[in-house]
Amino acid sequence: xxxxxxxxxxxxxxxxxxxxxxxxxxxxxxxxxxxxxxxxxxxxxxxxxxxxxxxxxxxxxxxxxxxxxxxxxxxxxxxxxxxxxxxxxxxxxxxxxxxxxxxxxxxxxxxxxxxxxxxxxxxxxxxxxxxxxxxxxxxxxxxxxxxxxxxxxxxxxxxxxxxxxxxxxxxxxxxxxxxxxxxxxxxxxxxxxxxxxxxxxxxxxxxxxxxxxxxxxxxxxxxxxxxxxxxxxxxxxxxxxxxxxxxxxxxxxxxxxxxxxxxxxxxxxxxxxxxxxxxxxxxxxxxxxxxxxxxxxxxxxxxxxxxxxxxx
Amino acid sequence: xxxxxxxxxxxxxxxxxxxxxxxxxxxxxxxxxxxxxxxxxxxxxxxxxxxxxxxxxxxxxxxxxxxxxxxxxxxxxxxxxxxxxxxxxxxxxxxxxxxxxxxxxxxxxxxxxxxxxxxxxxxxxxxxxxxxxxxxxxxxxxxxxxxxxxxxxxxxxxxxxxxxxxxxxxxxxxxxxxxxxxxxxxxxxxxxxxxxxxxxxxxxxxxxxxxxxxxxxxxxxxxxxxxxxxxxxxxxxxx
Numbered sequence: 001x002x003x004x005x006x007x008x009x010x011x012x013x014x015x016x017x018x019x020x021x022x023x024x025x026x027x028x029x030x031x032x033x034x035x036x037x038x039x040x041x042x043x044x045x046x047x048x049x050x051x052x053x054x055x056x057x058x059x060x061x062x063x064x065x066x067x068x069x070x071x072x073x074x075x076x077x078x079x080x081x082x083x084x085x086x087x088x089x090x091x092x093x094x095x096x097x098x099x100x101x102x103x104x105x106x107x108x109x110x111x112x113x114x115x116x117x118x119x120x121x122x123x124x125x126x127x128x129x130x131x132x133x134x135x136x137x138x139x140x141x142x143x144x145x146x147x148x149x150x151x152x153x154x155x156x157x158x159x160x161x162x163x164x165x166x167x168x169x170x171x172x173x174x175x176x177x178x179x180x181x182x183x184x185x186x187x188x189x190x191x192x193x194x195x196x197x198x199x200x201x202x203x204x205x206x207x208x209x210x211x212x213x214x215x216x217x218x219x220x221x222x223x224x225x226x227x228x229x230x231x232x233x234x235x236x237x238x239x240x241x242x243x244x245x246x247x248x249x250x251x252x253x254x255x256x257x258x259x260x261x262x263x264x265x266x267x268x269x270x271x272x273x274x275x276x277x278x279x280x281x282x283x284x285x286x287x288x289x290x291x292x293x294x295x296x297x298x299x300x301x302x303x304x305x306x307x308x309x310x311x312x
Numbered sequence: 313x314x315x316x317x318x319x320x321x322x323x324x325x326x327x328x329x330x331x332x333x334x335x336x337x338x339x340x341x342x343x344x345x346x347x348x349x350x351x352x353x354x355x356x357x358x359x360x361x362x363x364x365x366x367x368x369x370x371x372x373x374x375x376x377x378x379x380x381x382x383x384x385x386x387x388x389x390x391x392x393x394x395x396x397x398x399x400x401x402x403x404x405x406x407x408x409x410x411x412x413x414x415x416x417x418x419x420x421x422x423x424x425x426x427x428x429x430x431x432x433x434x435x436x437x438x439x440x441x442x443x444x445x446x447x448x449x450x451x452x453x454x455x456x457x458x459x460x461x462x463x464x465x466x467x468x469x470x471x472x473x474x475x476x477x478x479x480x481x482x483x484x485x486x487x488x489x490x491x492x493x494x495x496x497x498x499x500x501x502x503x504x505x506x507x508x509x510x511x512x513x514x515x516x517x518x519x520x521x522x523x524x525x526x527x528x529x530x531x532x533x534x535x536x537x538x539x540x541x542x543x544x545x546x547x548x549x550x551x
Contacts, residue, residue, distance in 0.1 A: 120389070130467050131400070131413060132393040139414035163431055175441070178432045179448055185426025186419045186452035190459070193415065197463055208390060208470060212477060215383035219481060222379010226372035226492055233368025233496065237361035237503050244357035248350040248510070255346035259339020266335035270328035 064098060081243050088239050096232040100225055107221045117210040122203030129197055145196045155188045351514040362500040369496035373489055380485030387477045394471005401464035410454045419456055423449035 055062045127133050128141035162184055163172065171177035403409070410416065427436055427445045436442045 123390070123393075126467070127393040130393075130397060130464055131415065132396045132467065135413050142414050142418045159426065159429070167431075172431055173435065175435075175444065178427055178435055178441070178445060181426040181429075181432050182423040182445060182448050183452055186423035186449065186456070188426075189419050189422030190456045193418065194459065194463070204470075208474070211386045211390075215386040215477065215481060218382040218386065219379045219484065222376045222382070223488060225375030225379070226488065229368045229372035229375060230492060230495065233365040233372070234499055236364035236368065237499065240357050240361040240364060241503060244354050247353055248514075251346045251350050251353075252343070255339075255342040259336075259342050262335040262339055263332065266328075266332040270332055273328045 062098075062102070078247065081247060085239060085243050089236055092232060092235050092239070096228050099228045103221060103224045103228070107217055110217060111214060114210050114214055118207050118214070119203060120207055122200045123207055126197060126200045126204050129193065129200075142193065145192055147192060151192070151195075158184060158188065347514045354510050354514065358504050361503040365496055365499045365503060369492055372492045372496075376485065376488045376492060380481055380488070383481045384478055387474045387481065390474030391471055391478060394468050394474060397464045397471060398468035401461050401468055404457070404464070405461055410450075410457045411460050415460065416453050419453040420446075420449040423452045 055064050124133075125141055128137040129145075131138040159181065162180055163177075166172045166174075166177035166180065171180070411419070424445065426432070427449075436445060
């Protein structure tokens with residue numbers, strides 16, 4: 001198992017944070033489904049359906065995430081966010097899934113076009129002929145080298161020409177003639193072998209080239225998927241964070257308004273009470289100011305903060 | 313009668329002050345509660361945000377790793393045969409060894425077949441000629457060894473190109489995963505640390521509210537005491 005295969009299985013084991021945070025997260029913030037399609041909060045209102053738009057293009061028809069149906073007026077900010085947050089996250093996820101599907105579809109179609117050119121048989125035979133797959137496979141490959149009728153005839157004629165030449169020079173029964181014949185026989189075999197390798201080379205090269213292109217495409221597809229997912233993570237995070245801001249503001253505003261209201265009421269009540277007290281003071285004040293004046297002449301000046309009957 | 317009015321007025325004043333103080337305390341306590349709730353809200357949303365980033369980051373890693381692994385799988389079959397070809401050519405060239413095995417037998421077989429065919433077949437009836445023919449077949453095979461080594465080296469070059477491709481694919485794969493993790497970590501850190509000013513603000517807001525509640529209570533007490541003191545002055549002062 002290669003490193004990247006081990007990453008594929010390792011990534012599954014990275015613990016998610018939902019176990020840690022689930023109890024602390026307000027239900028409206030974790031509404032909707034998680035990335036595996038399971039509801040994050042089973043008690044949250046079910047996400048409303050998002051209708052798909054049929055989009056016809058030169059590349060075919062696409063079901064794009066379309067208008068969001070079932071968006072209702074909200075009776076409170078909490079309700080609004082509770083309704084809209086899962087819709088927004090689902091819409092994002094659908095958009096990301098659409099992007100991934102489209103990318104995958106494009107890759108499949110492109111691979112379909114190239115696959116016909118990826119024939120590993122030639123490479124395999126070449127490797128076998130070179131002895132890279134073992135002696136048995138090499139023997140088998142050599143035995144199976146096809147020799148065309150043309151080549152067979154050409155080789156026969158070469159041998160005949162050699163024999164005629166030897167006969168003409170008187171070497172037919174000599175060791176030299178035999179050596180010439182053996183040289184020709186060995187060369188013909190090696191030529192057959194080399195011709196077969198040369199014949200296979202363009203096929204093997206095509207396969208290598210196609211595989212290189214496919215490898216680049218696979219890599220790009222993986223990178224594209226990663227890019228989509230990374231972007232989705234950021235956008236989801238923005239939604240989660242963005243949903244908190246208006247709630248916080250509204251909470252503070254509500255607390256502030258409610259406090260101010262209480263204070264204002266209290267002040268109003270205080271004013272009324274004060275007016276009543278003033279009224280009571282006037283009502284109960286003695287009607288003979290002389291008495292007060294008499295009292296005042298014999299009394300030291302009244303200190304500040306004391307109630308001075310008589311309306312002074 | 314004046315005393316009654318003073319008592320009434322003082323009672324109303326003190327009551328009003330206490331009531332206002334209570335309302336102010338309640339308002340401040342409300343603000344404090346809201347600030348605490350908001351801080352919890354903000355912390356929860358931060359956790360949710362960084363969980364989203366983490367989850368998508370894991371999917372991104374899997375996607376990147378899958379693309380890299382598949383790309384590797386496509387090119388890997390060219391590497392091992394290329395390595396073998398290079399090893400064999402290297403050993404053969406450095407040691408000066410001739411072609412061996414099935415190819416050697418194939419070439420020698422061609423040479424011996426030619427010797428065994430008419431019009432030379434009769435010559436091989438002699439054992440010394442036969443031995444000489446075998447020796448000649450070996451020499452012929454040896455003569456094709458350099459050409460065969462070139463074939464092996466060409467195969468090694470193909471393998472080397474594939475190995476280079478795979479090496480670059482792997483390098484990019486590791487880089488990509490590293491980038492995803494570091495960018496995810498940065499985003500998660502931002503999601504968490506980005507909340508700090510808000511949390512600090514809310515915490516200080518809650519603290520201020522608490523202080524205000526305390527001050528409101530003190531002011532209320534002072535106002536009530538002042539009213540009562542006034543009353544006491546009126547009642548106990550010189551008549």
